[in-house]
Every structure is written in structure tokens, then in C-alpha cells.
Amino acid sequence: MEHATRELAPILVHQVSYLWLIPAFPLLGSVINALFGWQFERAGKKKLVHVVAIGAMVCALAVAVRAFLQMYGMDAEHRFLQDTLWNLLTAGRLTVDLAFALDPLSMMMVLIITFIGTLIHVFSVGYMWDDVEAYWRFFTWLNLFVFSMLLLVMGDNFAVMFFGWEGVGLCSYGLISYYYKDKEKAVAGMKAFIANRFGDFGFIVGMLLLFWGLGGGWGAMLGARGAAYEPTGSMNTVASASTASESKALAPQVEVGEGKVVKIGPTLNFRELRDQVVIEKTGVMEHLKEQKLWGIGLLALIGVFLFVGAMGKSAQIPLYVWLPDAMAGPTPVSALIHAATMVTAGVYMVARLNFLFALAPSAMGWVALIGAVTAIFAASIGFFQYDIKKVLAYSTVSQLGFMFIGVGVGAYWAGTYHLLTHAFFKATLFLGSGSVILGCHHEQDMRKMGGLSKYMPVTRWTYLIACWAIAGFPWASGFYSKDEILWKAYTARHLELFGVATPWLGPVIYLVGIIAATGTAFYMFRSYYMTFSGTYRGGAGHHDEHDEDPHAALAAPHHATSAHPRDGAMHAIAKAQEEAAHVAHGHDAHGHAAHDDHAGHGHHGGTPHESPLSITFVLTVLAAGAVLVSLLGIPTAWTHAAPILEHWLEPVLVAEVPFAEKPQWMEFLFQAIGVGAGVVGWAAARALYKDDAQHEALEAFKQRFFAAWTVVYNKYYVDEAYQKVVLAPALAFARLMSWIDSNVIDWLVNAAGAVTRLVANFDGLIDKYLVDGAVTAVANLTLESGRGLRRFQTGRVQTYLYGIMAGALVLVLFNFVIR
Amino acid sequence: MFSEQTVLTWATFVPVAGSALIAVLMIARAFGALEKRAVDEASRAIALVASGLSLVAAIAAWRMYDPHAPGLVVAGKATGVQLVHHFVWIRQFNVDYFVGADGLSISLVLLSGLISFVATIASMPWWTSDKAKHLAGMEDDGHEDPHHPKHFSVRMVPGYMALLLLLQTGMMGTFVALDMFLFYCFWEVMLLPMYFLIGIWGGPRKEYAAIKFFLYTLAGSVLMLLAIIALYYQSHAAPLGDGSMSNLHTFNLLELAAQGQAGVFQAAAPILGFGFTKIVFVALFIGFAIKIPMFPFHTWLPDAHVEAPTPISVILAGVLLKMGIYGILRFNFGLLPDATRWAANAMAVFGTINIVYAAFVCLAQKDLKKLIAYSSVSHMGFSLLGMASLTPAGISGAVMNLFTHGIISPMLFLIVGVIYDRAHHREIERFGGLAQALPEYTAIMGLAFFASLGLPGLCGFVSEFMVFSGAFPVFMTYTIISATSVILTAAYYLWAIHRMFLGKLNEAYRGFPDLAWRERMSLYPLGVIAIVLGFYPQAVLGVINGTLHSLAASIRL
Secondary structure, three states: OOOOOOOOOOOOOEEOOOOOHHHHHHHHHHHHHHHHHHHHHHOOOHHHHHHHHHHHHHHHHHHHHHHHHHHHOOOHHHOOEEEEEEEEEEEOOEEEEEEEEEOHHHHHHHHHHHHHHHHHHHHHHHHHOOOOOOHHHHHHHHHHHHHHHHHHHHEOEHHHHHHHHHHHHHHHHHHHOOOOOOHHHHHHHHHHHHHHHHHHHHHHHHHHHHHHHHHOHHHHOOOOOOOOOOOOOOOOOOOOOOOHHHHHHHOOEEEOOOOOEEEOOOOOEHHHHHHHHHOHHHOHHHHHHHOEEOOEEHHHHHHHHHHHHHHHHOOOOOOOOHHHHHHHOOHHHHHHHHHHOHHHHHHHHHHHOHHHHOOOHHHHHHHHHHHHHHHHHHHHHHOOOOEHHHHHHHHHHHHHHHHHHHHHHOOHHHHHHHHHHHHHHHHHHHHHHHHHHHHOOOOOEHHHOOOHHHHOHHHHHHHHHHHHHHHOOOOOOHHHHHHHHHHHHHHEOOOEEOOEEOOOHHHHHHHHHHHHHHHHHHHHHHHHHHHHOOOOOOOOOOHHHHHOHHHHHHHHHHHHOOOOOOHHHHHHHHHHHHHHHHHHHHHOHHHHHHHHHOOOOHHHOOOOOOOOHHHHHHHHHHHHHHHHHHHHHOOHHHHOOOOHHHHHHOOOOOOOOOEOOOOHHHHHHHHHHHHHHHHHHHHHHHHHHHHHOOOHHHHHHHHHOHHHHHHHHOHHHHHHHHHHHHHHHHHHHHHHHHHHHHHHHHHHHHHHHHHHHHHHHHHHHHHHHHHHHHHHHHHHHHHHHHHHHHHHOOOOHHHHHHHHHHHHHHHHHHHHHHO | OOOOOOHHHHHHHHHHHHHHHHHHHHHHHHOOOOOHHHHHHHHHHHHHHHHHHHHHHHHHHHHHOOOOOOOOEEOOEEOOOEEEEEEEEEHHHOEEEEEEEOHHHHHHHHHHHHHHHHHHHHOOOOOOOHHHHHHHOOOOOOOOOOOOOOOHHHOOHHHHHHHHHHHHHHHHHHHHEOEHHHHHHHHHHHHHHHHHHHHHHOOOOHHHHHHHHHHHHHHHHHHHHHHHHHHHHHOOOOEOOOOOEOOOOOOEHHHHHHHHHOOOOOOOOOEOOEOHHHHHHHHHHHHHHHHOOOOOOOOHHHHHHHHOOHHHHHHHHHHHHHHHHHHHHHHHHHHOHHHHHHHHHHHHHHHHHHHHHHHHHHHOOOEHHHHHHHHHHHHHHHHHHHHHHOOHHHHHHHHHHHHHHHHHHHHHHHHHHHHHHHHOOOEHHHOOOHHHHOHHHHHHHHHHHHHHOOOOOOHHHHHHHHHHHHHOOOOHHHHHHHHOHHHHHHHHHHHHHHHHHOOOOOHHHOOOOOOOHHHHHHHHHHHHHHHHHHHOOHHHHHHHHHHHHHHHHHHOO
């Protein structure tokens, strides 16, 4: 792939000493609440818990803003702040510092995390206050999550990033399983962690492949594997080094002009990696491109394995299954972790390593393809969900797919921009759903909502604005990011799959994307109309009805057509509904107790109510943000200048990806198509769901395509497939191994013992009858002879004297004869 | 307080001195001079003081050790061995008393001192509420009911404490001995107390487990002894402790290593048609592999762990398993470089099997202690894989793994002990929702489990990460297969947490007392170390790196 390269220089590092404060504040908050939070609560100072937690967030935000101001004041090419704390570990060329770095990309992420994080902490006060579970435990985990997330984005190297990467997984586990007394929810947490570990496996292997690829010469010992790579002739990758300075001194350097040098060789440091790969003079890029492993280009392998890591964290097919279940956690958690920040980590990682992915068109093709398939697949599941949080969860999976289309086709800034806009509008949507859930007394089933615009005006308007944003209406942020992604996908011609050029892939992805975008508008406005329009369908907040209601809701139309031949299938669907209702019922389990505790509380009545100020305030700010971030991405076609964010990210996103040149009218046309897709989806949802519409057409559609509808409603039975294909065999294999261990290997040990005992017994018999028999025989002989000789012992001295004389005589004669 | 020359001797022999003191008390009691209760309490105090002093000496040695000093010079080469105490012991057989430490030894000396002290604390019935004592059967009321056996901490106390201290001397001595004969003595000294500690104070199948442990390890020792004798008769003379030359051969491990690296053993005549070094390597390796324990010699471990009382499991997992890897590094790697290169691939294969096979077996376990025992087997595989690679990161990671596993697995066994003392069973399925009854216990359990499954920020991750990055360039396929353990490990630990601690509380366990101070004192220090090493592993790596990298370099061609 030929592309016009601009001259790239090594990154100029600006050392600062305060970056560590950004993650340190949330860590401190978490530690304080972990150690003393329960004492605060016991002492009746529950407020202290969130004062500490929010205080920590505000401090972190303040430091982040200070860093931003410093960075903003610098030249574009100098925007790289670094803060090294200490050397974590060193062994040979493997050296890892605990170090933080901020460049424009991670700066953007840090601002998202601290700003939205602070808002969600504030929201949580209103949402979690009445919760019977430990209030302090929630904020401990939430602060710890922010700490881990900051580590993830600020890490100066793969290892620190991995600290954060796993840390957010842990906090996600803790927060999804927050209501751990409910087995279902505890399972959801476990599922999330283990699914993520599949991704981590890919991440680790990708990282190792990269480290190995940069070093090459390791295999020189023990039956040489991998070609030796010694561009400067001095690279000894197995050289021993026990301290960081020794290790760093081992790295060979290449002069790249203007007196600047670049270290080359194996490294986990992002900056050193970037410098040696993007500066052609080092020759590392060529070296990496040439290397092959198992017949596949090394760079493609690295890209694919790292992307497996991203699949886990960012919930892409086939590892997305944990995210919908993760909705078992409290709603602020869903907003912060499962929408705005953690799940975007995979996108962030691909953007961070843009210069590597750009060298591997096969990997890019995969990223974009998986993203597109996930986008449409998850959107289709979102069509028929009734749990408002589940709709948003599948929507998140789908939007993450869009982001991967962006970073996959090489529109790194557009993918990153969608990450930013999504953080705002999806946080608004989730928190809006949280407000709705709270207002409807912990009801999550949209069939029991309706008409809420009357009761919850602020929630309604903010939710509507966010719907506009996600559906891609102009002047709401989603339009700009999604459109840029799809446009770049259409013009992408460089993608490959399995090393084969596939110029058709870009347009196909565009088509899939535009259909998914239509679907997005449909399911979002469906949720909006079901929730806010028409009349309130909820009961008086008595949860005991839940078990009956879904039957009634679905069974009614079925009874009307009871002559329908497919009763068996009907039964199945009713059962599925029941299960769905059961899960929904489980979700608000904490609501019961909360209400019992606060029986006198105003909102125990039957009607929904608007949420407290801490919630509506946050919703308003986020909705405003969802609109305002559109300013960062006004397309070039409109202003003839690069969008602000693209310009800001330029120093980081150095990969040069070629796109087909297209006339400007075409870009405008595509923007119009994008808006049109949103309008179509909206119109369909409005026609079908506004004002409690019960459309014959919808029912007819369901009846007609009953089998297909069942499959989609049941999420394509992916969970069931996992159960059968992965889980059950793995457990069976484990049992087999355990059986072998105790019945074969240990049996052999015991058999060896038994054989030894057998031999010993046999030996004992020999001993008893043969050896001991001989001894006994000798003894008997002695006894017998003794008995015989006893006769000589008479006691008479004369006899003895004769004997002595006879003996002496014999001796004398003997002596005489011998001589 | 301690001189550089004698600090290791102090660390080694203070415990056995405590043993002797307890023996005196026991004799006095036999003559009716002392009350039973007084002897019990006194022997507990003696054990605590003696192992505490041993730990202090170990820490002092750790601080005296300078990783950058050249140390003892043998055959013109700096070995880095310091804190040497060396004199002639049995001149006729060329046997010296020779102790000293390099980076490898000193880290294990510290670990051994620490874990011994923790185990001694865990052997006390002190610092426990009456309710917890009652639940555990720790009340020392003088009655013995065969159907409800008392807690091990109140049964035949002086004997237990004396054996525990003797065991500590054996362990410490094994790590510091630099004379092959002395090493073998310590190795065997360690075996006998372990047999009695499991066989007398253990669980229902204690006799079976103790005999199995003893005979299995002894079988390995016999092979080891043969190999030691074979090496001895191939060695050349070397200076003894007083500077005089030895008679024809030497037991001095440093001299033997210098000779081995100079090719002395390679030149020896083959045995039964096989190369001398290969035969000796295999004999030594099997002896040590049983101790690791390496598949397929691992089945003694689950039995021994399940039957052993908690502190003995702690020592078994925390220190004894480390001796296998230590021995391989000291003998096989140090003395037989050519055979090590020859066997590296096989070691990596066995390491991989250990990791993945044992992880699967864990997944199917119903007994929590058995699960943790198998997880030890799995984790020790990392050391095998890492050291087989002979890369700096691999071999440092292997020894780092000894240290981190030596911190984490004692925590895990202590955690099992806590629940066993209360519920008197360990079946995972029979618990449920314990987090509600025992929040503090749940928190420390979470810390230990996540440390063991390799969560970054806790020490288990460091060694895993280093082993992976060290082994990957040399054994790419094995490393990728081993890396699947990150999934399996998470699965078996989280599933166990799920079944035991989450969900609805099993009402039988409501009102269980949370951690007692006795348990806190043993668990918290280890937990703190697990976190500190997670963020600052260089504290250990800085000490072990030098020794190990020159060892690896001496083997690589």
C-alpha cells in the first residue's frame, strides 16, 4: 500500500509531575470509603460517603482541566505530557515503568471520564440514596472504577494500560454483582468478567507478538525461531539487565536527522513503539511488514489478536453477550461503565495503535467487518426488547459497532469522535432511563410505562434530545460522527480480508451501516414513544402483579386468535415472556426493600413522579453536552476547515490511510441519505408506537413471521448456544480431567504402593519359611547336639581331668604330626 | 545485631533451639514437675518467639544482602554469594558446614521466615473470641471426645510446636546450604516433621496422606541421593572451609557449579549408554519434580493438603513446593548446563501441562481446599515454563512466581481454614451467600482469589506476565496454550466465589463470627505484601535478577 507520507518526527516529551494526581484522587476516595465508609453510615453520616466520592472526582476533574489548559497552550507537536513514578519491573529488555502520559487522545478520554464521571456520581446520590444495600460499597467501587479507567487511558505503556484494562473489569464485576444476594445478578457479573477474560487472552497474545516481533533475535538460542533482527548490529535482546537504567541503555538507537535519535527494539512503551514504527528511517516498519508467522503476516496477527481483546471489553460479536446481562447493575453503573467509558476501551486501544493497524489492512478489514455486523445484529435485537435498559444495552453494542467501523476503515478521528458523542447521548439516555425507573417505582418494563411526559417533563425532554442525537438528526451530535464514519466507510478501498484486497468491503459496510442507522432511529423512538407518550399503564406499584401481567399483555392477542395452529410455539413464546418478566422483576428487587424502609416517603403512591434535582440537573447538563459536542465535528464540506476534534487529534492519529476521492455533492447527498434514514426509522416508530398504538399491522407482522420474530426476540439464542457449545463441553472436559486425575494417575501411584506391599508380603513369606526356616534349622541342630553332648557334663572333677589330659595329648600329637 | 557471617546460621538454627527447649519442658512434665496447661502455653510462646527471631534474622539477612556486590569468588568468577558461614564439618568425607546466599536463596530465605511465622501464628488458639473458639473446638477443657476431635491447636501442643520448629530449621537450611551433603541433610530433616504433623494433627484420612507424602518424597530423595553421589565421584578436588584442599572430590556446590560449567561432568563416562549428565539430570529432576509437584507426580499434593491442618498447608504450599524449583535451579541448572539445554523443551511441555491440566481439574473440584491445592499445581507450572525459556524475563518470572505464589497460596489456605474452623466442612456447594454473614472475610477472600487469578495490581499478575513475555519468544505455542489459563483461572475462582459467597445466605451459617484477630494477624500482612508487590515488584526483582540472569547466561550457548 503506497501512501503519501508526511515527515514525522519523534515525539517531544514534556515531563510534568502532577499527572499522577488525576488517578490518585479517585483511588484515595475509594480507599477512604472502603476503610471507613461503613463507619460513616453506622454513625449516621451517610452523606460523608458521597461527599468523599464526589470530592475525589471534582479534584481529579480539576487536575485534568489544568493539564488540558497546559496542553492547549502548547504547540501541536509538543503536546505530550509525561509523568513517571517508578520502575515496576525489569528483566533484560523487558522493562516497565509505572508512568502516565497525556497526548491529545488520552486528554480527550480523561476529560470524558472525569467530567461525565463526576456527573454520574452526582446522579448516583439521588438514585442510590434509598438503597438498602451498602451505600459506601457502591461509591467505593465507582471511585475505584474511575481510577482504573484513568489508568487505562493514561498508561504510558501496555502494562499500565493492562492494569487499567483488568481493573475496570474487576470494578465492572463488583458493580454488576452489586445486588449479590440475587443469584441472577451475581451470575451476570461473573459472566462479564469471564467473557472479558477471553478478550484479555487475545490482548496478551497480541502484546506478546508485538514485543516479540520488535525483538526478533530471541530465538537464537534453543533451536532458532524467528529471524535475527539487528539493524545496528548491536542489538542483543537476551542481554541481562536487572535495573531499568541498564535495560534502557541496552536499546540500540537510530539517528533520524536533526540530531534526534530513536530507540529501537522490543518495547511495551507506546511512545517508543510509535516513534520506531512511524519514522521510516529506523527500518522497523519494513521489518515488521516482512515478518510472517504460521504463514500469516505478523502485523495482521498482532492486529487481530489485539482486536480480540477489544471485542471483549467493547462487547463485539462474538463476545458481546455479557453487556446486556450487565444491566443487572444499578443504572448509574450502566451509564458510566457500560455506555460512556469502559466499553469504549477497545475503540480507544485501536485508535491509540492506529499506526500499527494502518500497516495491516487485513486486520483493519476484520475490525470494520465485525463492527458492521455487530452494529446491525445488535440493532435488530433492540427492536423487540421490552426492558428499557435492555434496549439501551443493545443500542450500546450497536453503537460500539459503528465506532469500530470508524477505526476499522481508518477514519480514526471519526471513530473517536463517535466515542465522544456517544458518551454524552448514551449517558443521557441511560440516566434518563434511570430517572424513569425511579419515577415508576423500579419498573423497567416499557409496557407498564407510557404517558410519562406529563409527569416527568425534564426527563422527557432530555431523553428526546438524546434520541435525536443518536438517531442522527442534524445539530444533534450523533449526526456528525455517524455520518463521517459511514462516508469514510463508503470511500474506503484499501481493506483486505485474509490478505486479499476487498475494495467492495467499504461500500458493503456503508450499506449495512445505513440500515443499522435506520434501525437505531426506530428502536430509540420506539422506546421514547412507549415510555413517554400515551397514557400511564403502570399499576399502583405493586410488584406482585408482575408475574401475571406479561401473560395478560401477550396472551390477550393470542387468545383472540386461539384457533391459531401454532399453539406449541405460542406456549414457548409465552414462556420466554415470563422469563423476561422474571428478570425484570429481579431487577427492581432492591426497590421493594427500599420502599419498605421508606414507607412514609412521598413517592410511594401510584403515580409516577419527576426525579429529584440532583438527577434532573445532571440530565440537563448531559443533554446540553450531547448537543454542544456537535460543534467539535462540523464537517469539512461545510466549513472548508478540518473539524476541531480532527485537528486536535492530528498529532496522535498519524496513520495515513488512503480514501477514494469523491465529489463534494456526493458527500452532501450521503449526508442527506443519513438524515433520511433517521427520519424513516423515526416515522416508523411513531406510526407503530405513539400514544399506546395497538396496531393490527404489527400483530399481523408478528403472526406472519412468527418463527423469525421468536428467534430475534430470544436474541438469536446466542446465550443458549454458548451454554451448549462452550460452557457445557468445558465443564465436561474438566470433569473428565478430574476423573483421570483420581482414577488413572493417582490410581497408578496407589497401584505402585500396592505392588510394593505385595512384593513385601511375598518377601515376608520367603523370609518366614526359607530364611527363617534355615535359621530355625540351625538352631534346632544346635539344641539337639547340645542335648547329646550334655551327657559328658557329669560334674565329676576326675572325668574332666581325663578329658583335659586327652585333649592335651591330642594337641601334642597334632603338633608332632604337623611338624 | 547479627554479623554478616552468622546471620543465616541464626535464622536456620534458632527454631531448632526452640524445639530443644520445648523438649526439655516435655521431659520436665514427664517427671511431673510442670502442669500440662503451663507446658502448652510455654511451648506456644517459645514457638512464637523462636520463629519470630528466625524471621528477624531473615529480614536482617535480606537487608545485608547487596545485589550489586560481587560476593564470593570461585574459580576466578564472582558468584554473588554473600553472608557466608563456612568451616570444615567432617574432614574425612570432605564435608563442610557451608551456608550463604545469592539472590535466589535470599528471596526464599525471606519467604520461608515470613511464612513460617505466619504459620506459627495460625497454630495458636489465642486471640479468638469465645464463640469462635467454641465453633472451632478450641476450648481446652481437658476432655477428649473421639467423635468430636478437638482443634489441632489444642491437641498435644508441645509435640506439635517442637515439630513445627524443627520443620522451619529444615526449610531454612535447605535454602542456605551450599554443600551438597549439608543440603541433603536439611532436605531430609524437613521431611520427617512434616510426616508427623500431617499424620497426627491431620484430618480423617491423615495416615494415608502422610504416608503417601512421605514415601513419594522419599522415593524422589533416593534418586537425588544417587545423583549427588554420582556427581561427587566425578568432581575434582577443591578447597575446604579452612582453605586446605579436599581429598580428590568435593561437595562444595559453588565449586561443583564452576566445574560443571567448565565441562567436567560432560566429560564423564556414560552410564548404561546414556550421557552421564543426562542421567544425572533426570534423576535429580524427578526428585525435585515430585516436590514441585509436576504432572504426573502431583497426586500426593491434594491429599496432603486436604488432610493437613491449616498452618501445615500454609507451609506446604508457601515454602515446601518452592524447594523443587529451587533445587532444579541450584543443581540441574547450576551444575549441568548442557543437560539443561537438552531438557528445556521437555520442561516447557510439562510446565504447560501443569498449567492447563490442573486448571481444568480445578474447575471440577467440589472441595474448596482441593481446588486450591490444584490451583497450586497449576501455578507452579508457570515457574517450569518460565525457567525453561532461559530468557531473563522468563527465569526472573519463574522465581518471582515462587515468591508471589508463596505469598498468595498461604492466604488461600488460611482462608479455607477460617471457614473450616466454623463450618467443619469445605464443600463449595453447601455454602451460599456467606458475604452477608462474613463481610470482612469475604473482602480478604476476594483479595486473595483475585491475586491468584492474576489481576494486575496484585502480585500474581507480575510473575504471570513476566513468564509469558519471557517464554513467548522461545516457546510460542506452549505460551499461547498456557495463556488460556487466564480464562480458566478466572472461571474456577469466580465460580467458587459465586457458589460460596453470593446469592441467598444459607441460614445454617447466619451468625458465624467474622475474622478473629488470630486470623487477621496471619492474613493481613500477606494481603498488604500482595498489594505492595503488585505495584512494586522490583523490590524482589532487583534482588533476584542479577543471580538468575548470570545463571541463565551460563547455560545459553
